[in-house]
Amino acid sequence: xxxxxxxxxxxxxxxxxxxxxxxPLIQNVVYRPKKIVDQTVLFYRYPDMKxxxxxxxxxxxxxxxxxxxxxIKNLPEEVILIQVPNIEEAYWKFVHFYRHxxxxxxxxxxxxxxxxxxxQMVKHILRKYYKVHSTFLSNNQRSxxxxxxxxxxxxxxxxxxxxxxxxxxxxxxxxxxxQPQIRILLNxxxxxxxxxxxxxxxxxxxxxxxxxxxxxxxxxxxxADDENIKKVLDVSSFKNVVFIGLxxxxxYKAKDIRYSNGGMKFTLEHQGQSYPVFVPGYGKxxxxxxxxxxxxxxAAGMNVxxxxxxxxxxxxxxxxxxxxxxxxxxxxxxxxxNAAPLSMASALEVLQETSNxxxxxxxxxxxxxxxxxxxxxxxxxxxxxxxxxTQVDLLFVVGQEAIEIGRKALGLLMDPSKVFFCDSGxxxxxxxxxxxxxxxxxxxxxxxxxxxxxxxxxxxRNLIPxxxxxx
Numbered sequence: 001x002x003x004x005x006x007x008x009x010x011x012x013x014x015x016x017x018x019x020x021x022x023x024p025l026i027q028n029v030v031y032r033p034k035k036i037v038d039q040t041v042l043f044y045r046y047p048d049m050k051x052x053x054x055x056x057x058x059x060x061x062x063x064x065x066x067x068x069x070x071x072i073k074n075l076p077e078e079v080i081l082i083q084v085p086n087i088e089e090a091y092w093k094f095v096h097f098y099r100h101x102x103x104x105x106x107x108x109x110x111x112x113x114x115x116x117x118x119x120q121m122v123k124h125i126l127r128k129y130y131k132v133h134s135t136f137l138s139n140n141q142r143s144x145x146x147x148x149x150x151x152x153x154x155x156x157x158x159x160x161x162x163x164x165x166x167x168x169x170x171x172x173x174x175x176x177x178x179q180p181q182i183r184i185l186l187n188x189x190x191x192x193x194x195x196x197x198x199x200x201x202x203x204x205x206x207x208x209x210x211x212x213x214x215x216x217x218x219x220x221x222x223x224a225d226d227e228n229i230k231k232v233l234d235v236s237s238f239k240n241v242v243f244i245g246l247x248x249x250x251x252y253k254a255k256d257i258r259y260s261n262g263g264m265k266f267t268l269e270h271q272g273q274s275y276p277v278f279v280p281g282y283g284k285x286x287x288x289x290x291x292x293x294x295x296x297x298x299a300a301g302m303n304v305x306x307x308x309x310x311x312x313x314x315x316x317x318x319x320x321x322x323x324x325x326x327x328x329x330x331x332x333x334x335x336x337x338n339a340a341p342l343s344m345a346s347a348l349e350v351l352q353e354t355s356n357x358x359x360x361x362x363x364x365x366x367x368x369x370x371x372x373x374x375x376x377x378x379x380x381x382x383x384x385x386x387x388x389x390t391q392v393d394l395l396f397v398v399g400q401e402a403i404e405i406g407r408k409a410l411g412l413l414m415d416p417s418k419v420f421f422c423d424s425g426x427x428x429x430x431x432x433x434x435x436x437x438x439x440x441x442x443x444x445x446x447x448x449x450x451x452x453x454x455x456x457x458x459x460x461r462n463l464i465p466x467x468x469x470x471x
Contacts, residue, residue: 001027001028001029001150001151001153002098002101002152002153002154003025003026003027004025004026004098005023005024005025005026006022006023006024006025006026006041006061006063006080007023009026009029009041009094009097010082012093012094012097013065013082013084013090013091013093013094013097014084014085014090014093015065015082015083015084015090016082016083016084017080017081017082017083018069018081018082018083019075019077019079019080019081020063020077020078020079020080020081021080022061022080024039024060024061024063024080025039025061026039026040026041026061026063027039027040028040028041028150029041029043029094029098029146029150030042030043030146031043031044031045031046031091031146032046032049033049033050033051033052033055033056034049034055036055036056036059036062037059038059038060038061038062039060039061039062040059040061040062040063041063041064041065042062042063042064042065043065043087043090043091043094044064044065044066044068044071044072044087045087045088045091047068047071051064051072051075053074053075053076056075056076056079057076060078062078062079062080063079063080063081063082064079064080064081064082065082065084065087065090065091066081066082066083066084066087067083067084067085067086067087067090068087069081069083092176095146095149095176095177098149098150099149099152099177099178099179100179102152102156104152104156104157104158104159105126105130105158105159105181105182105299105300105301106158106159106160106161106178106179106180106181106182107119107122107158107159107160107161107180107182107183107184107296107299107300108161108163108174108175108178108180108182108183108184108209109122109160109161109162109163109183109184109186109292109296110162110163110164110165110171110183110184110185110186110206110209111184111185111186111187111188111206111223112186112187112188112189112190112191112206112340112342113186113187113189113285113338113340113342113343113346114186114187114285114286114288114289114292115138115140115162115163115164115186116137116138116140116162116317116320116337117281117286117289117317117320118184118186118289118292118293119134119135119160119161119162120314120317121289121290121292121293121311121314122160122292122293122296122297123160124310124311124313124314124315125293125294125297125302125307125310125311125314126158126160126297126300126302128302128306128310129157129301129302130157130158130300131155131156131157131158132156132157132158132159132160133148133151133152133156133158133159133160134159134160134161134162135148135160135161135162138162138337138338140161140162140163140164141164142166142170142173142174145173145174145177145178146177148161148177148178149177149178158300159178160296161174161178161180163175163178163180163209165192165196165202165205165206165208166192166195166196166369167192167195167196167201167205168196168201168204168205168208169205169208170195170205171205171206171208171209171211172208172211172212175208175209175211175212176212179212181213181214181217181218181219182218182219182221182296182299182300183209183210183213183218183219183220183221184221184222184292184295184296185206185209185220185221185222185223185229185233186223186226186288186289186292187223187226187228187229187285187288187342188202188203188206188226188228188229188232189228189340189341189342190202190341190342190370190375190379191340191341191342191367191369191370192369193369193370193371193373193375193376194368194369194370194371195369198375199375203228203231203232204232206229206232207232207233209233210233210235210238213238215237215238215239216239217240218238218240219240219242219299220235220238220240220241220242221242221243221244221292221295221296221299222235222241222242222243222244223243223244223245223288223292224243224244224245224247224249224250225245225246225247225288240299242295242299244288244291244292244295245288245291251270251271251295252268252269252270252291252294252295253268253269253270254266254267254268254269254277254287254290254291255267255269257284257287259282259353259354260278262280262281262316263278263279263280263281263282263286263316264278264279264281264282264283264284264286264287264290265277265278265279266279266287268291268294268304268308270304273304275304275305275308276308277290277294277308277311277312278311278312279311279312279314280312280314280315280316281316281317281320281321281322282321282323282350282354283321283346283347283349283350283353284346284349285343285346286321290311293307293311294307294308294311297310317337318334318337319334319335319336319337320335320337321333321334321335321347321350322334322335322469323354323469324464324467324468324469325464325466325468325469326436326442326463326464327436327462327463327464327465328436328437328438328440329437329438330435330436330437330438330439330440330441330442330463331354331355331358331440331441331442332441332442332444332463332464333347333350333351333354333441333442333443333444334444334464335347335443335444335445336444336445336446336447336448336451336460337448338447338448339365339366339367339368339445339446339447340367340369340370341367341370341379341382341383343445344364344367344383344386344445345382345383345386347443347445348362348383348386348387348389348390348392348443348445349390350443351390351392351441351443352390352391352392354441355441357439358439358440358441359393359394359435359439359440359441360390360391360392360393360394360441360443361392361393361394361395361396361432361435361440361441361442361443362387362392362394362395362396362442362443362445363396363398363428363442363443363444363445363446364383364387364395364396364397364398364402364405364443364445364446365397365398365399365402365445365446365447365450366380366398366399366400366401366402366447366450367379367380367401367402367447368447368449372401377404380401380402380403380404380405380408381404381405381407381408382408383402383405383408384404384405384406384407384408384409384411384412385408385409385412387405387408387409387414388409388412388413388414392409392414393418394418394420394432394435395409395414395418395419395420396420396422396428396431396432397419397420397421397422398422398423398428398446398450399423399450400423403421406419406420406421424453424455424456425453425455425456425457425458425459425460426455426458426459427455428459429458429459429462429463432463436463442463444460444463
């Protein structure tokens, strides 16, 4: 956090000091009392979280902002108490004030799949010239937004934030913190039904990506090939709309896409020029991730050629369609980082496109954020259709929640002797062991929530004993 004098904060939020005095240098702002340390301002937004006087006494230069003096009693006299008319308004005034202390390129990325990879790509490209602050891996929950915002300081030259959508309003809240001038919407598919309830509500929630974006100066980068984006997003009033994809009218168009050692090669066409591009990591979705990252880095001030060159040295993320040497010389495609219908369908396509004449085995698990109900059942059935479409030779369905994948595959006349319903890694290994040889490719598409179970940890250790990458 950029250090601020308390009086500057008080002025910005319209506060009035009613206890204590002085103008300490503040180096921490929180809204949870347990997060208080030296030189902290606490916005007391949640009165159910008790302010423990014994705890506060341990720390120096603590200030508390509240609109309910009656809820805070007998504070140590050295604690500075600041009264405001409305605590929520005061909090958001501070957020707005702090964010606008920095005139730097800020990129915000959302989409059903590919957010973390694209964020890491943008970060990698920009680091050629800038000191970049970003969200950490896929730790993007709303409760971390203030922490990430305060991670911007006087040394920060650019920032890249992953912005998830769990429910309507979620993305708007995140945008309110980061106010990214450069925004990316990678794709929209069905997901997060546990919070959004319906596919329609989830898709509309993704359309919040343009909320509070300046129509004259803001940049919105969109996947031109995504039909759901077209259904829910109207960008006709924005001057700087950048389309990426494979279609002719894209601003950043990929053509001649092909698999290469360790990733994808394609030719990028932009403003009448062509550039060779290599993106580490397999699959067409990675091409879109690369296009979006290049477009964002260009919007932040870099040129296309250096962005393409820089992207080639990106290090593929672990457990994101990661190709590893498995037991007996088999090929393992580890895609266990997350599980959503779009990413599962894409992983099955990669399995088909890279296996050549090898036997194709898919281990598919449930998708936690789908919840249950008819919409979830439809998506699992859709994955069963994809299994048949991509000509999987052996299917292992992991967990009762995902059972509809197997049922649909069987309904489409997949050989019953090739479909297995399993609940433990031990069970899977007993079936799969005879196929662990150089003639087999195995897709692991089981979410972390399952993989942390001991039998599945053991399964992974058995399947990938050396963790050697395959280029």
